Amino acid sequence: MSADLLTKTAHELRPLLDSGEITSVELTKAYLDRISAADDKFNHYITVTGDTALEMAKSADETIAAGSAGPLTGIPIALKDVLVTEDIRTTCGSKILENFNPPYDGTAVAKLKEAGAVFLGKLNMDEFAMGSSNENSAFGPAKNPWDIGRVTGGSSGGSAASVAARQAVMTLGTDTGGSIRQPAAFCGVVGMKPTYGRVSRYGLIAFASSLDQIGPFTQDVTDAALLLGAVAGDDPRDSTTIDAPVPDYVAALGKEIKGLKVGVPREYFIEGTDPEIDKAVRDSISKLEELGAEIVEVSLPHTDYAVAVYYLIATAEASSNLARFDSVRFGLRESAGDLISTYTATRAAGFGEEVKRRIMLGTYALSAGYYDAYYLRAQKVRRLIAKDFSEAFEKVDILCSPVTPTTAFKVGEKTDDPLKMYLSDIFTIPLNLAGLPGLSMPCGFTNDGLPIGLQLMANHFDESTLLSTAYALEQATPWRGRLPEVL
Amino acid sequence: MQWEMVVGLEVHAQMNTNTKIFCGCSTSFGSDPNTQVCPVCLGLPGALPVLNKKVVDYAIKVGLATECKVAGMSRFARKNYFYPDLPKGYQISQFELPILEFGRIGVVDDEGNPKDIGITRIHMEEDAGKLIHPETPGCNYSLVDLNRACVPLIEIVSEPDIRSAKEASQYAKKLREILIYLGVCDGNMNEGSLRIDANVSVRPVGQKEFGTRSETKNVNSFRFLEQAIEYERERQIDLLEEGGVVVQETRLFDSVKGVTKGMRSKEEAHDYRYFPDPDLLPLVIDDEWIERMKGELPELPEARRARFTSDFGLSGDDSDLICQSRDMADFFEQTVKLHNDPKAVANWIMGSIMRDMNKEGLESVADAPITPEHIAGMLDLVKAGTISSTIAKEVFDHMWATGKSARDVVEEKGLVQVTDTSEIEAIVDKILAANPDEVEQYKGGKTKLMGFFVGQIMRESRGKANPGVVNQLLKAKLES
Known part of the structure; x- marks a missing residue:
């Protein structure tokens, strides 16, 4: 099997599978071979499900032979290990769930099974999705295939990097404050966070319930549209999903962007951003203008407060969400004399340092006497941030900005300074607070050969405009299909 | 010194919906441990709650029956604490914005004057599981049964308007009666479908400020409620008169000894860190929903009592007794429809029927082997002179034992009255x-x-x- 096969996207593989030129079993074996050859070096996978993958591939081949294949039938994909999978170990990157085999599939996972996708395994991540570098994983950091000494970004590090390293055709990740868009930028792939409520969170192990959202990592925009379409939709098991029809996202691609109003938020172009990133993003904006878009400068005045607000709300919710890891029903148990000692010993041994830091921060923010000053105040400012966006979207269709102030940093560079680490999400966090959809796509490379990401943002449930704008830009620029040397 | 007691009650009532409040598991009682569970009520990672609208229907009905204001927008909140019977490490309840507020229930005070007991709030929440501590010697573990986890409850919090044990038990009885009439709770206090906690404090007569209160739990009958409140009153007065102080604490009622015992001090109680549950949307209730529930309300006990007195000429005591249960009141009305002699029907209900139900431990007349047709048929025969009232008693016993109609019993046993x-x-x-x-x-x-x-x-x-x-x-x- 040629290595060339591994560079293909799902929409490129479709005709090859449907015509019988290749089978899903062959394709799956090629990916499993790649993983066994490369993943010792990259550490993108926490669990590889080889046997399950081959079984699913075999059954997909039968579906294809019967002529009833859908867009994802037989496509080898992988899942961030925050998504629960029936009878497949789900660790959430934590020691506390090291041996947890869930008895059920989450909704997005079940939809992909239904669609005939093949599961290669579960991907590395920051523990409980808390982190921006994948260095908080209990299973060791995932490595950036563009430079093995650099981080993948996080928390969906494995999900982003495995697509870049062609260890999966496409993957799912989750985004709470930038956990899809930031690693997508660091790894040079397309990553998308849908509108809050677009994809069911049922089966997504919660970090911050009001912010978490599942989204795709792909090599190009067309695949992103395909994968989003497969997992989006209202779900009776998640009260926060919205009962709005799921449009055909692929059909929206190719639409001209002439007359599209693209807003450039002043607060996202700041000193301290890497000049190479600044240039690449401005070049993309010029390209959009060339394609007929109208560029408008806008302001999102409360941007400065976003990181502070985020670290109060997200940690408050996390402190409660993570209470269920008490060793009573599942997960690690460190037995100690009595109940309280067992709780303490289990959680002390099972959670990593960053998770503990955030549980403490969140517990504090909700405590009697501090609730009003921290949690409640943060909720009020959150509404102001959301209002900034809704006012901007009265004037423009799309917002455009850098994803990150820097490119992928070195492993270990920021681990001793949590605040510095938190600030690497400064351009991605506001979108989660407002519940809006956003996308990160490659828009160039630094002189050192590191990928640079462009962030596009759209109004609630306007994923179609987001994807068609990204597609237009992708077609007009040379970055699609640029992949790192892997072996 | 003259002392005045101040009591407020917190009543937890289990809503008898078929399924749990946030998942589709059955709520039935008595199944094998951990057989009525799913990822949601087990609190498995990734599982999410979805509100059972039927619970909201029931809560609205309770609110309407107790003259509460129904909130147009209410919220679920998380009450955070660790305990092995609480799978998620938090209980989904309501805190700042409950569904119902500002209600009332009418009672009669110890001097015989009518009086309102205010209802501060009623909110919805999920129940916790059950811990089982095996009594085997040397056993060093406990077991958890989560069948009850996520079963719907409403908590009804009264104002501290109650001044005597009698008022307290009246209020609780009336509340129970309303819940049963509405068909939202079976009212069973032994199985824990209805749980009452009593907040009791005392203060010198004339003093405005409340004294320090204790909260007594585990009171599972109205008699025990009165006993527990009386005991607390005496205990607190004795303490204060001896120069001691009342500690704010949770106490357990010991029904065997008739005393309350300190359990844990509220001072070391948790900071529950309530905050709105982000997994559940704000609950919006519009007028249409409220009107729909109004349309489904049955006649409430108070109204029915009044009607039984005015329309059927029953005495206040008789209609009280018959209206205590909705089934019995229905039975009465159906029988009167078939045989129009309310006084006679009432006498049979309060006599033979209630006696035999008691003897056999029947909760509801619906479970008795006797129907309104039986009683009406029997009374028809008495009225026609076919049997005497003395013989009617014998006929009743046969009907109860065999389920046969009065006419069949009379014919089979040759009980026809001799008029020759x-x-x-x-x-x-x-x-x-x-x-x-x-x-x-x-x-x-x-x-x-x-x-x-x-x-x-x-x-x-x-x-x-x-x-x-x-x-x-x-x-x-x-x-x-």
Whole structure:
């Protein structure tokens, strides 16, 4: 099997599978071979499900032979290990769930099974999705295939990097404050966070319930549209999903962007951003203008407060969400004399340092006497941030900005300074607070050969405009299909 | 010093929906441990709650029946604490914005004057699981049964308006009655479908500020509620009069000894860190929803009592007793519809029916082997003179035992009343002949002996002789 096969996207593989030129079993074996050859070096996978993958591939081949294949039938994909999978170990990157085999599939996972996708395994991540570098994983950091000494970004590090390293055709990740868009930028792939409520969170192990959202990592925009379409939709098991029809996202691609109003938020172009990133993003904006878009400068005045607000709300919710890891029903148990000692010993041994830091921060923010000053105040400012966006979207269709102030940093560079680490999400966090959809796509490379990401943002449930704008830009620029040397 | 007691009650009532409040698991009682569970009520990672709208329907009905204001927008909140019976490490409840507020229930105070007990709030929440501590010697573990986890509850919090143990038990009884009438709670206090906690404090008469209160749990009957409150009143007064102080604490009622015992001090109680549950949207209730629930409200006990007194001429006590249960009141009305003699029907209900239900431990007349058709059929026969009221008692017992109709019982057992004058005359003659002394005495003016003769004659006829005819014949013969 040629290595060339591994560079293909799902929409490129479709005709090859449907015509019988290749089978899903062959394709799956090629990916499993790649993983066994490369993943010792990259550490993108926490669990590889080889046997399950081959079984699913075999059954997909039968579906294809019967002529009833859908867009994802037989496509080898992988899942961030925050998504629960029936009878497949789900660790959430934590020691506390090291041996947890869930008895059920989450909704997005079940939809992909239904669609005939093949599961290669579960991907590395920051523990409980808390982190921006994948260095908080209990299973060791995932490595950036563009430079093995650099981080993948996080928390969906494995999900982003495995697509870049062609260890999966496409993957799912989750985004709470930038956990899809930031690693997508660091790894040079397309990553998308849908509108809050677009994809069911049922089966997504919660970090911050009001912010978490599942989204795709792909090599190009067309695949992103395909994968989003497969997992989006209202779900009776998640009260926060919205009962709005799921449009055909692929059909929206190719639409001209002439007359599209693209807003450039002043607060996202700041000193301290890497000049190479600044240039690449401005070049993309010029390209959009060339394609007929109208560029408008806008302001999102409360941007400065976003990181502070985020670290109060997200940690408050996390402190409660993570209470269920008490060793009573599942997960690690460190037995100690009595109940309280067992709780303490289990959680002390099972959670990593960053998770503990955030549980403490969140517990504090909700405590009697501090609730009003921290949690409640943060909720009020959150509404102001959301209002900034809704006012901007009265004037423009799309917002455009850098994803990150820097490119992928070195492993270990920021681990001793949590605040510095938190600030690497400064351009991605506001979108989660407002519940809006956003996308990160490659828009160039630094002189050192590191990928640079462009962030596009759209109004609630306007994923179609987001994807068609990204597609237009992708077609007009040379970055699609640029992949790192892997072996 | 003169002391005044102040009591407020917190009542947890289990809503008897078929499924749990945030998942589709069954709520039925008595299944094997951990068989009515799913990822949601087990609190597995990734699982999410979805509100059972039926619970909201039920809560709204309770609110309407207790004159609460229904909130147009309410929220679920997380109450955070660790305990092995609480799978998620938090209980989904309501905190700042409950569904219902500002209600009332009417009682009568110890002087006999009507009085309102305010309802501060009613909110919805999920129940926790159950811990089982095996009593095997040397056993060093406990077991958790999560069948009850996520079962819907409402908590009804009263204002501290209650001033006596009697008022407290009246309030609780009325509340229970309303819940049962609405069909939202089975009211079973032994199985824990209805749990009452009593907040009790005392203060010198005339003092405005409340004293420090204790909260007594585990009170599972109205009698125990009165006992527990009385005990707390005495205990606190004794403490204060001896110069001590009341500690704010949770106490458990010991029904065997009739005392309360300190459990844990509220001072070391948790900071529950309530915050709105981000997994559940704000609950919006519009007027249409409220109107729909109004339309489904049954006649409430208070109204029914009044109607039974005015329309059927029942005494206040009788209608109180019959209206205590919705089933019994329904039974009464159905029987009266078939046999229009409310007083007679009421007497049979309060007599034989309630006696036999008690004897067999039946909770509801719906479970009794007797229907309104049975009672009405029997009363029809009495009215037609086919059987006497004495025989009716025998007929009732047979109906209860066999489920047969009154007519069938009477025919099978040959219990038809004898009205044939010549047949009765023969018995009268026989009795008079057998008791010549008494006849003499009667004629000498001792007319009280009439009852003696009637008794003898009825016994001889095995109760079948028509008493009217007996009286008439006796009188004629004795006074001739």
